[in-house]
Amino acid sequence: MTPDPQSITVELAGRSYPVLCGPGALDAAMSKVVALCPNKRLLCISDQTVADHHLHRLADACAGAGLTLRSLIIPPGEAQKSFAQLESLCADLLALEVERGEAIAAFGGGVVGDLTGFASAILKRGTAFIQIPTTLLAQVDSSVGGKTAINMPAGKNLIGAFHQPALVIADSAFLQTLPARQMRAGYAEILKLAVLGDADFFDWLDTHGVDALGGDAALMGQAITRSIAGKADIVACDEREHGVRALLNLGHSFGHALESLAGYEGALVHGEAVAAGMGTAFAYGVHLGLCPKDDYERLANHLTACGLPASLSAAPGGPYTAEAMIQILKNDKKNQSGVLRLVLPRALGDAFVYEEHDLGRLEAFLDVQLGQS
Numbered sequence: 001m002t003p004d005p006q007s008i009t010v011e012l013a014g015r016s017y018p019v020l021c022g023p024g025a026l027d028a029a030m031s032k033v034v035a036l037c038p039n040k041r042l043l044c045i046s047d048q049t050v051a052d053h054h055l056h057r058l059a060d061a062c063a064g065a066g067l068t069l070r071s072l073i074i075p076p077g078e079a080q081k082s083f084a085q086l087e088s089l090c091a092d093l094l095a096l097e098v099e100r101g102e103a104i105a106a107f108g109g110g111v112v113g114d115l116t117g118f119a120s121a122i123l124k125r126g127t128a129f130i131q132i133p134t135t136l137l138a139q140v141d142s143s144v145g146g147k148t149a150i151n152m153p154a155g156k157n158l159i160g161a162f163h164q165p166a167l168v169i170a171d172s173a174f175l176q177t178l179p180a181r182q183m184r185a186g187y188a189e190i191l192k193l194a195v196l197g198d199a200d201f202f203d204w205l206d207t208h209g210v211d212a213l214g215g216d217a218a219l220m221g222q223a224i225t226r227s228i229a230g231k232a233d234i235v236a237c238d239e240r241e242h243g244v245r246a247l248l249n250l251g252h253s254f255g256h257a258l259e260s261l262a263g264y265e266g267a268l269v270h271g272e273a274v275a276a277g278m279g280t281a282f283a284y285g286v287h288l289g290l291c292p293k294d295d296y297e298r299l300a301n302h303l304t305a306c307g308l309p310a311s312l313s314a315a316p317g318g319p320y321t322a323e324a325m326i327q328i329l330k331n332d333k334k335n336q337s338g339v340l341r342l343v344l345p346r347a348l349g350d351a352f353v354y355e356e357h358d359l360g361r362l363e364a365f366l367d368v369q370l371g372q373s
């Protein structure tokens with residue numbers, strides 16, 4: 001029997017919103033979509049790959065609900081998170097006479113969601129916004145929580161805004177066409193959620209994660225729901241990342257540095273960078289005497305079993321150097337008063353923010369890590 005879609009609420013005073021997830025979520029959400037479309041049209045931004053695979057489903061759902069679908073299609077790829085594409089998208093939406101009260105929908109992966117969300121945040125000082133994520137990574141992480149951004153040469157997501165969606169529709173039907181590499185990349189974000197604060201969930205993933213990735217849709221559905229619920233709780237506690245939300249950056253400081261160096265052409269995808277970054281954070285935790293070596297080994301073994309890189313030297317897209325990574329880390333968004341703030345582990349399921357004052361020590365560690373084969 002096909003399970004019903006689940007509804008998880010992101011609780012934010014006056015701005016709470018549902019995340020509908022699982023099979024059939026799109027159809028189940030259409031009455032909510034209609035309520036966000038006073039002009040009886042849905043303005044949707046997607047990329048060419050997603051449009052080719054799935055736009056007909058959204059068009060059918062809109063037609064069935066009495067909405068006209070107007071779609072703007074951008075090329076796929078991280079390079080679209082640029083000022084040039086933002087300007088072009090805003091111009092197109094203004095040409096369509098978008099109104100503040102009508103929703104713009106992001107229909108695609110994290111790139112489409114981040115770019116569309118930022119356009120929605122600034123157009124006419126803010127329009128309503130629907131996330132319809134079609135990748136695993138976007139369903140479990142980037143579509144939930146209102147982070148929107150574009151990239152700069154100095155690093156990823158350095159220009160952006162917090163702008164919460166009014167509705168998230170994470171229909172598992174969209175995952176059916178997702179390449180295995182993208183499924184693994186999304187799984188890295190599920191794993192991150194467990195590793196930073198939920199040891200029981202890590203145990204569950206350690207037992208079932210490989211099967212979930214191998215095609216067991218019921219197990220993957222459970223992993224997705226639990227991960228979204230965990231993220232919704234964190235966002236509800238700390239929307240603007242003044243505290244616990246920073247832990248969602250586990251693996252991301254090292255990961256963003258790798259991504260910046262690899263370029264955004266696909267040699268290294270975000271989830272792979274996060275996986276290698278988590279492995280590195282645990283290795284550094286062990287190096288500093290903060291975390292048991294057994295926990296690092298368990299994580300590294302699980303990452304490897306899932307086909308994800310567990311270390312800097314295993315990350316595709318190199319060569320990387322410690323010196324170049326340190327240069328990028330110096331501009332990390334989490335830094336305060338010139339001090340690098342890393343999310344490091346005390347154990348599996350227990351991460352915290354660590355202030356690293358000794359960049360020389362970190363650079364030497366990274367150098368050794370990169371030299372390992």
Ligand code: GLY
Pocket residue numbers: 141142144145147245248249
């Ligand atoms: N992707 C991390 C966050 O939403 O805070």
